[in-house]
Amino acid sequence: MSSPLALQRRTVVLLCTAQVLGGLSMGGALALGAILGEELSGTDSMAGLPTTVVTLGAAAAGLPLASLAAGRGRRPALTTGLLIAGFGTLTVAVAVDHGWFVVMLIGMAGLGSGSAVSLQARFAATDLSSAGTRGRDLSLVVWTTMVGAVIGPAVVPFGATVAGWFAMTDLSGPFLVGAAGCFGAAAVLFAGLRPDPLVMALGETDGSRTTVSLADGLSAIVHTPPARAAMAAVVSAHAVMVGVMALTPVHMHHGGASVTLVGLSISAHIAGMYALAPVMGLLSDRAGRIPVILGGQAVLVVSCVIGFVFAESQTGLVVALVLLGVGWSASTVAASALLTDSVDTARRAPAQGVSDTSMSLAGAAAGALAGIIVGTFGYPALVLGAAVVAVVTAAYVVLDGVRDRRRSAMA
Incomplete structure (x- = not known):
């Protein structure tokens, strides 16, 4: 053996x-x-x-x-x-x-x-x-x-x-x-x-x-503050990433960007998502899951702000897409590790399945909603709204951690 x-x-x-x-x-x-x-x-x-x-x-x-x-x-x-x-x-x-x-x-x-x-x-x-x-x-x-x-x-x-x-x-x-x-x-x-x-x-x-059900996995998330924070972070980061990524190439093309530039911008975005994943993993092991999650949400906010300020700049939008991928990477890697840390081994697989399904559904909903927002209010409204989602998520992660520490101290 x-x-x-x-x-x-x-x-x-x-x-x-x-x-x-x-x-x-x-x-x-x-x-x-x-x-x-x-x-x-x-x-x-x-x-x-x-x-x-x-x-x-x-x-x-x-x-x-x-x-x-x-x-x-x-x-x-x-x-x-x-x-x-x-x-x-x-x-x-x-x-x-x-x-x-x-x-x-x-x-x-x-x-x-x-x-x-x-x-x-x-x-x-x-x-x-x-x-x-x-x-x-x-x-x-x-x-x-x-x-x-x-x-x-x-x-x-x-x-x-x-x-x-x-x-x-x-x-x-x-x-x-x-x-x-x-x-x-x-x-x-x-x-x-x-x-x-x-x-x-x-x-x-x-x-x-085993007798462990998907309901047990959901219960493990709902009743475990770090797991709740992890799921909130991974779901919101994916929604922000998909929503902004889906419409930015269209906005660039309408602004005069060539098909080649649009393709390169998506390649740069994908590189941002995955190339630094090992770095994010090491940071989450050494600096802690929550700091890396919050760092990832902060990068998502910066990406959206750049997209808002430089909505008519092709260079600015490419930078925003790269940072969008980096922020997603940090939040997703650290939050996935935190979810695994927080749930006992017996209920881990169903809890992870609940998280993944929620993540995919959030991405699908964000992609559909992004088109409606851009069609009705314009691209700047999309990235501004995405930034608000990232800020609210970061605040929830912090507050949930504070409440958890207070409950532990009282116990």
């Missing part, structure tokens, strides 16, 4: 490998979603629908996969999610080849399961970690998400070649490659994630069932 440290290192390596492979499908979906929505529906009003469906698919998969993890372990949960994503991606490829818009959306919903797996993989990296390395281990899995996000769009040209092998349309190819990535990631985790990290953490026999 390997030592706990060796098992933990091996688990993190396997999870990172799966993140890269699974990221091929997600990167392709994000790169081509709007194009497919417009081409298959015949109207540009449907361009954003495929990406929205992916987000909703992730939200729908989050709780069932968390429940499966609580009852059977990480290996079956993550593998099942990747298999669903793989078949969903294949469905998209076939639908694109035949021009089936509705079937394409169904496939995109299945593909969203891969996003849910990506979120839960960061928590799987903490099952066997110590409190002092939890942020670091979690952040390494978050960091490798960037690799998949970068490689995914890059395989579009190769995907066209693959499509040619099967006499399919060029736009089907990237999804064929993405499906292979999902199935490959599922095989890596199914074969390699033994012993199961969550089962080991619970001290159970592999494959055993």
Whole structure:
């Protein structure tokens, strides 16, 4: 039997490998979603629908996969999610080849399961970690998400070649490659994630069932002040990030920015989200979870203020997008570690599932609401409102901590 440290290192390596492979499908979906929505529906009003469906698919998969993890372990949960994503991606490829818009959306919903797996993989990296390395281990899995996000769009040209092998349309190819990535990631985790990290953490026999429910996970969050603060931080940071990120490229394009500049700004934003994740993990381990969460919210506020002041400056908006990603990274990594710290091992998986599903739903709602706000009040109102959300969240995290310390002192 390997030592706990060796098992933990091996688990993190396997999870990172799966993140890269699974990221091929997600990167392709994000790169081509709007194009497919417009081409298959015949109207540009449907361009954003495929990406929205992916987000909703992730939200729908989050709780069932968390429940499966609580009852059977990480290996079956993550593998099942990747298999669903793989078949969903294949469905998209076939639908694109035949021009089936509705079937394409169904496939995109299945593909969203891969996003849910990506979120839960960061928590799987903490099952066997110590409190002092939890942020670091979690952040390494978050960091490798960037690799998949970068490689995914890059395989579009190769995907066209693959499509040619099967006499399919060029736009089907990237999804064929993405499906292979999902199935490959599922095989890596199914074969390699033994012993199961969550089962080991619970001290159970592999494959055993537990009586912990999703309601237990929600209860753990509601009745644990640090967990409440963590969930508030991760949900609000994701809502702010998605809402502002979704409309800033459109605002830039309307302001005269070229498609190339818009694409580069999104790449810079993604780099801000993931490139510094290991740094945020180390900081949260050494400086504490709450300070890094508050620092992340502060960076989100600065990003929004820059977007407000320099709403007509392309350079200013690019800077705002980069800082938006950095603030999201700090808040998400530290809050995810805090949530894991705050909930006992038995209820950890369902609590994490509740958090992930809430995060995905908040992102979907923010993306939809952002369009309404910009259409009605303009882009400056969007970033100003997002800044207010970040300020309120930071205040809640501080006040909740103060109340918790007072209750502990009285007890």
